[in-house]
Amino acid sequence: MTDLHFECTGARPEPFGASPTLLFGLRIEESDHQPVHAIALRCQIRIEPVRRQYEPEEVGMLGDLFGEPSRWSSTLKPMQFAHSSITVPGFTGTTDIDLPVPCTYDTEVASASYFRALSRGEIPLLFLFSGTVFTGRNGFRAEPIPWHKESSYLMPVDVWQQMIEEYFPNSGWLRLRKDCLESLRRYRSQRALSSWEQVFQELLATAGAKGGD
Template sequence: MHLNFEILKALPKTQCLSPTLNFLVQVHYLGKECLDSALLQVRVMIEPKIKDYSLSELKRIERRFGPPESLNSILWCEKMLLLNRINSIQTVDLPIEIRDDHESAMWYYFSSLEGGEIFLKFFFSGICYLLAEDKITVRSIPWSSECSYLMPYEIWKETLFRYYPDSLWIRLDHSLYERPQDYQLSHRLPSLQTALERLLDKEQTETRRIG
C-alpha cells in the first residue's frame, strides 16, 4: 500500500473537556488508483531510550521504573483516524487526550521530565478503499506503516497547564478521601491541602528521626 505518514507539528487543542494535544498528520498517497477513504488504527509509542536526561530526571525515572537502560517502549494511546478521498497529499488532525491517570507508565514518564524533546513513534494499520472503473477494492494497511516525531516537552506541559494551572487532579477512593478530611476537621485546618502538607511534613520528620 503506497501510503506514507509524517507528523508536521503538535499543538494544544482548545475547547476540549480535558487536556488534548493535536498532532497534524500529513498523509502521502503514491498509488495510481483513487483512494476513496481509509480507516486507520493509530498506535502512539514513547521511546524513552532516545533522549538525554539530566541527573534529576534520571533519579526520578530510576525511582519509578528501575535502571533507565532497562526502560522499554511505553504505550501512550491507540486512536482511530478516518481519511477521506486522497489525490496525493492530505493533512488531518489527530487529537490525543492527556488522561490524568497518575498510575500509568505514560504519566509517570512525562512527570519525571523537566525539558528537552520526547521521541514518539506512530504506527498505522487498517483498511483502505480504492476506486477504479466504478469498482471498489479493499486493501489492508500493515503495522509496518510508521513515522516518528520529536515532541517538545514544553508542548505537553503547556497543554496540561492550560486546563490545570498550578494544580492537578488526583482520584481517591471515598474512604481514603475521608481520612485527610477528618484530619483537617479535627485539627481545624483551613483546607484539605494544608492537611496533606502537614501529614507529609510529619512523615518526613519521622523518617529523618528514624534514619
C-alpha cells in the same frame, strides 16, 4: 496494493477539548497518486524512552518507572501512550490531517508519570498505523493498511506542559484508594484545615520532622 506513507508533522494542545487532548499533525501520501476515497485509520502511539538523554533531576523522578539508573539498560522499555482512530476524507496524492489523542493527568498511568517527570527536551514517540483504505480509479476496493507502516516523532516536552497548564492551571490531582481518602478526610476535619493543600503540607512537614530525628 495502495502504498501509503505517514509522517507526523507536529503536535499542539486542542484548545477547546472537553478533556486534555493533543492534536498531532499527520501527512499522508499515496505514492502512486491513486485516488483515495477514504481511510478508516487506527493509530497506536508508543513512548520510546531509550531514545533520549535524561537530566539528573529527571532521573530522580523516574525511579518508580524504571528503577535504579544502574538498571536502565534493561528497564527502559517502550511503553503505551495512547490509541486513536479517525476517518480520513478522500484525497489524491497527499493530505494533511489532525489526529486527536485524548490524554490523562492520572499519575498512576505510566505515560502521564513519565511526561510529568520530564523538564525539557523532547519525547520520542512511535506511531504505528493500521486500518482500512478505500481506493480505486475505476471502481471501489478496500485494502488493509500493512502493520509495518509507522512514523517516529520527537514531541517537545513543553507541548505536554502547555496542554496540562491549559486544562489544570497551577494544579493537579491524585487518585487514592477509598479508605485512604476517608482517612485523609477525617484528618482534615479533626484539624479544621480549610484546604487539601494544608492537609498535605502538614503531613509533609510532620514526615520531614520525623525524618530528621
